[in-house]
Amino acid sequence: MYFRSALLLAAVVALSGCGSTTGSTGSTGSTGSTGSTARATAEAGAPAAAEGLSITDPWVKTAEKGMTAAFGTLVNDTDAAVTVVAGASPLSPQIELHEVVDSGGKMIMRPKEGGFVIPPRGTHELAPGGDHIMLMGVEEEVKPGARIPFTLTVKGGQPLEFTAVGKDFAGGKEDYQPGMGHQ
Numbered sequence: 809m810y811f812r813s814a815l816l817l818a819a820v821v822a823l824s825g826c827g828s829t830t831g832s833t834g835s836t837g838s839t840g841s842t843g844s845t846a847r848a849t850a851e852a853g854a855p856a857a858a859e860g861l862s863i864t865d866p867w868v869k870t871a872e873k874g875m876t877a878a879f880g881t882l883v884n885d886t887d888a889a890v891t892v893v894a895g896a897s898p899l900s901p902q903i904e905l906h907e908v909v910d911s912g913g914k915m916i917m918r919p920k921e922g923g924f925v926i927p928p929r930g931t932h933e934l935a936p937g938g939d940h941i942m943l944m945g946v947e948e949e950v951k952p953g954a955r956i957p958f959t960l961t962v963k964g965g966q967p968l969e970f971t972a973v974g975k976d977f978a979g980g981k982e983d984y985q986p987g988m989g990h991q
Contacts, residue, residue, distance in 0.1 A: 859962070859965045859966050860885040860890065861882065861883070861884055861886075861892075861926065861962060861968050862882075862885070862968070863882055863883070863960075863968065864880060864881045864883060865880050865881060866878065866958070866970050866971070866972035866973070867879055867880065867973050867974070868943070868950055868954070868956050868972045868973070868974050868975070869950070869977045870950050870951060870954075870974050870975065870976050871946060871949070873947055873948065874944075874946060875942065875943065875944050875945075876946055876950055877940040877942050877943065878895075878897075878940065878941040878943065878958065878972050879934045879935055879936065880970075880972065881932070881933050881934065882924060882931060882932040882933075882934065883931050884926035884927065884928060884930055884932075885929065886929070887929065889925055889927055889928055890925075890926045890963075890965065891922065891923050891926075891962065891963040892923050892926070892961065892962055892968075893922075893962070893963045894923070894960070895941045895958060895959065895960050896958070896959045896961070897943065897959070899948060899956050900943035900944060900945055900946050901944075902943075902944040902945050903941060903942065903943055903944070904919050904941075904942045904944070905919065905923050905939070905941060906918065906942040907919075908937055908938055908939075917942065920939060923963065924939060936977060950974045951974055952976055953973060953974055954974030955972075955973060955974075956972045956973075956974065957970075957971050958970055958971070
């Protein structure tokens with residue numbers, strides 16, 4: 809009886825050990841050699857990476873509801889340009905990649921034609937008053953410390969998943985609300 813129990817226990821341990829490496833996510837966030845994606849999920853403040861693309865210090869401006877924006881620094885560790893073409897988050901039914909430009913002496917926000925292009929071995933800053941991820945139709949309050957999941961769509965590549973933290977921001981004169989410079 810003891811011998812049979814020990815043999816059964818050894819078989820269970822061996823089988824569970826075999827299955828734990830296939831497609832599992834390691835501490836680096838990449839999938840095992842048999843995994844089908846190279847996505848990563850990062851916590852706010854920790855870099856996230858997907859096929860050489862990562863984001864550092866992702867955050868979302870606090871807001872009661874309506875519109876807000878997400879920021880951070882996109883980092884390309886590859887030898888080719890990477891283009892982010894879209895974004896998604898459960899916080900918002902409509903997300904656009906935006907830029908802020910001068911239009912007749914007035915700064916306006918508008919969708920960024922072609923998305924965000926991150927040069928080879930370079931960075932692309934998403935910052936208030938510049939390029940940003942615009943969240944529209946937000947129905948839930950974004951409070952300081954809130955953890956907001958995002959997925960960025962990369963042209964011809966794997967999506968980049970990350971979590972941004974809610975932060976108060978009073979700098980600049982940005983007001984991500986309807987009718988405030990948004991075309």
